[in-house]
Amino acid sequence: MIYLDLFLGFLKVGCFAFGGAYAAIPLIRDVVLSYGWVTDETLTYMIAVSEMTPGPIMVNLATYVGRSQAGFLGAFLATFAVVFPAFLIMLLCMFVFNSLMKNKCFNTVIGTLKPSVIGLILAIGLYMTAEAFCDVKGSFSVDFRALAITAILLAAAFLPPVFGKKKISPITLIIFSAVLGIVFCGV
Amino acid sequence: MRILIDLFLTFMKIGFFTFGGGYAMLSVIEDNCVEKKKWITHDDMMNVTVIAESTPGPIAINCATFVGYRQAGIFGSIMATAGIVAPSFLVILLISGVLDNFLEIKVVRSAFFGIKCAVGVLIISAAVTMIKNMKKKPFTIAVLAVSTLAMLAIDIFSLRFSAITIIIAAAVLGFAVFAVKGKKQESK
Numbered sequence: 376m377i378y379l380d381l382f383l384g385f386l387k388v389g390c391f392a393f394g395g396a397y398a399a400i401p402l403i404r405d406v407v408l409s410y411g412w413v414t415d416e417t418l419t420y421m422i423a424v425s426e427m428t429p430g431p432i433m434v435n436l437a438t439y440v441g442r443s444q445a446g447f448l449g450a451f452l453a454t455f456a457v458v459f460p461a462f463l464i465m466l467l468c469m470f471v472f473n474s475l476m477k478n479k480c481f482n483t484v485i486g487t488l489k490p491s492v493i494g495l496i497l498a499i500g501l502y503m504t505a506e507a508f509c510d511v512k513g514s515f516s517v518d519f520r521a522l523a524i525t526a527i528l529l530a531a532a533f534l535p536p537v538f539g540k541k542k543i544s545p546i547t548l549i550i551f552s553a554v555l556g557i558v559f560c561g562v
Numbered sequence: 563m564r565i566l567i568d569l570f571l572t573f574m575k576i577g578f579f580t581f582g583g584g585y586a587m588l589s590v591i592e593d594n595c596v597e598k599k600k601w602i603t604h605d606d607m608m609n610v611t612v613i614a615e616s617t618p619g620p621i622a623i624n625c626a627t628f629v630g631y632r633q634a635g636i637f638g639s640i641m642a643t644a645g646i647v648a649p650s651f652l653v654i655l656l657i658s659g660v661l662d663n664f665l666e667i668k669v670v671r672s673a674f675f676g677i678k679c680a681v682g683v684l685i686i687s688a689a690v691t692m693i694k695n696m697k698k699k700p701f702t703i704a705v706l707a708v709s710t711l712a713m714l715a716i717d718i719f720s721l722r723f724s725a726i727t728i729i730i731a732a733a734v735l736g737f738a739v740f741a742v743k744g745k746k747q748e749s750k
Binding site: 430434457461488490497508525534546552555 | 573575577578580581582583584585586587588593596608609610611612613614615616617618619620621622623624627628631632637643645646647650651653654655658659664665668669670671672673674675676677678679680681682683684685686687688689690692693696699702703705706707708709710711712713715716718719720724726728729731732733735736737739740743748
């Protein structure tokens with residue numbers, strides 16, 4: 376039954392997708408293609424749309440695939456399934472959070488994990504910034520329009536605090552970037 | 563009751579304005595939940611990021627559940643999570659139902675060309691805020707540097723490792739540090 380398949384398939388994604396959607400894309404491909412819901416080509420299109428629309432990529436993709444297979448109810452079940460494991464795990468963490476934070480061993484481990492996770496996030500940020508204007512994996516060709524936009528955004532994000540001004544809010548920065556894209560590429 | 567609605571609307575706003583996945587969302591969550599609403603502290607934000615990275619599922623869902631639970635228990639966590647999922651769900655339903663040629667629309671492509679440049683910048687910005695609030699000791703700085711370089715290498719050379727490999731390595735290192743500390747205290 377398609378509803379059950381959608382639920383179980385995306386429950387699997389929700390249970391095993393570590394490190395954000397980009398790291399989980401191979402797993403998602405594997406699940407979606409093994410059920411034969413959509414072709415490889417359609418899935419690539421759906422992933423691109425999921426990246427371009429607001430919200431967590433995994434959630435967008437679950438809604439998209441669910442809807443394409445079984446309408447509104449399919450979309451709802453797939454989305455619920457992809458979100459539920461993370462929700463439940465976090466809730467369980469909250470129940471033991473305070474006593475865990477008092478545990479010395481746990482505290483030392485978290486103390487080592489913190490700088491490591493910050494390092495991961497910094498690396499992903501640097502990589503994605505470079506990837507936006509430069510073909511990092513192939514010819515290293517640079518797109519100068521993207522380079523100009525990135526330079527403006529970096530200045531807007533990091534210069535105001537240097538001059539003692541208030542930081543630009545991330546939402547403002549996103550809207551500003553969309554405007555820049557339209558200015559540089561046209562309508 | 564008011565806090566439940568506030569949680570739902572705030573996370574709906576966060577969900578609606580975040581592109582490029584959960585990492586870029588961290589900046590927006592930090593700005594709204596730590597700086598503006600003061601629902602959680604920088605330290606909480608760091609802890610939830612660590613838990614989110616070490617557990618499966620979308621990172622944004624972990625954050626929403628955490629903040630919601632802190633403010634209003636289980637109902638709070640349900641409202642915050644529903645709030646962050648709602649924009650995704652509605653926008654995708656709209657696109658898959660009405661706009662079949664979404665990626666072909668010129669203005670969408672242009673806007674996304676700009677947004678794609680912002681995603682990386684927002685993620686760096688989240689990392690910089692976390693580094694500012696981190697306890698800086700030689701050990702933590704070394705772990706930060708090694709993790710950054712390892713993850714960059716994984717990304718650039720498309721290695722068959724993922725972020726979770728680095729997290730497991732850091733956790734093992736943490737256990738080792740704890741064990742060594744314990745031994746030292748015993749010998750004193």
